[in-house]
Amino acid sequence: MSSELRPNLIALQTIVVREVRRFLRIWPQTLLPPAITMVLYFVIFGRLIGSRIGEMDGFTYMEFIVPGLIMMSVITNAYGNVVSSFFGSKFQRSIEELLVSPVSAHIILIGYVVGGILRGLAVAAIVTMLSLFFTDLSVHHLGVTVLVIALAATIFSLGGFINAVYARNFDDISIIPTFVLTPLTYLGGVFYSIHLLPGFWQALSMANPILHMVNAFRYGILGVSDINIGTAIAFMLAATAVLYVYCIRLLVSGRGMRQ
């Protein structure tokens, strides 16, 4: 192993371990709420209301909404983990521990993003297990399922990072999740197929990136989708690349961190 690679890998591992330790330490704030929320969704929308709705795209309503709800948990938690952890580090100035160390911008960013992905996946695992109490779940295409969930977690971790860099106070880290992410997620086909919408709203929905992620993930689980899977995955790969480059530029410039 080269003399530079090993210290960098240790630094990366350190950041990831610290991030995981953080969200495990505060599990009542990080892992428990999505579990409770999703159980309520399963009971109310899936069981009580869903039984009156009937089938959607050939599946029971419960089966139809489970992939979307898993994706919703991943999006919210990956974003929330990075935005709160990185902003918390800025707020307490403990980010300086990293900035004075010989850690490259890439390692810092990858460390935080992996932390966000791992929390997203941990919550996805919890929600998936809970969903098994309400419905049988089989995976239609494992590769697409894993790729889509990993890309979605990466994209929203990067998004959370950008939010944290620009944020100046705690209000700034709740504005995007409340006023952007939540509406886009609810309107992103989690609870319905866009084929139920009139033509104009269908076309407008196609501009919602979360719709593509939810449907790509639903395709991986159920094998049905409102959108083209190839396009969705290409879009997610492109979004990951663009956001990554932007985050690195923010880190190198030291915006909000260095004077």
Place this chain on the structure above:
Amino acid sequence: MSSALSIRQLTKTYGNGFQALKGIDLDVAEGDFFALLGPNGAGKSTTIGILSTLVNKTSGTVNVFGHDLDKEPYALKRCLGVVPQEFNFNQFEKVFDIVVTQAGYYGIPSKLAKERAEEYLNQLGLWDKRNSASRELSGGMKRRLMIARALVHRPRLLILDEPTAGVDIELRRSMWSFLTELNQKGITIILTTHYLEEAEQLCRNIGIIDHGRIVENTSMRELLKKLHVETFVLDLKESLLIEPQLEGYPARLLDSHTLEVQVEKHLGITELFRQLAAQHIEVFSLRNKTNRLEELFVSLVEQNLAKVAK
């Protein structure tokens, strides 16, 4: 002796137009214990911020043990340990984890990081607190935690920005002896402090910065030679109603039993005591009004202020 730190024509202008550094040159030799002094807002913290890469410089060069800040920032950072003025660790993390995590950032494997964390936490009297959340520590303990954290990667140059601010006298003295031991082991130390007694006791060389310029950069001994007048406070055995006439020694009564006298270096204090004895004034005890370095520091800063005003 080789150079630990070399700064050339370093300038910093902040976004609001404030010019914090106006082209400073500074050299610190390897193994030195160096005091960087200056009034609030003089540019000390900006200089340290640039060294630790938390502040982006406007122009100039910074070199630490031959590593240029612009060309080899990571090699420079590996040589450097910084203890900042403000607490900057995660308040919710455990003491032990904070030190081990910092070692990890420097690429130190976990086992070695834990051994070093134990070593430094023991040396700084924090081992019993290793499992406490850092927010539960007292102010002095938090300062020591930041020193342990800064040492865990074994830096060759340690920079401490007011490490004893708000620390009680006993703890301050134990920190002095700890820092002296570190310096004796070969670690170059740069210290900023408002306690000039601290700088005089610990440091061999000194730089004084004011209004973004270095106004003095010399050895402590040479600097103290520049002190021409010292002020002494004399505790008198019997009360006086009026100031005694002491030829060559301006004096004033602080109260009936306390006399303040200015002594020019070339006159010395033997003649003062001869004159006092001639007037049957007995002295119980004698002390400096302020620390010698403090007196000199104030006069240098005042001189610089007058220059800036012109």
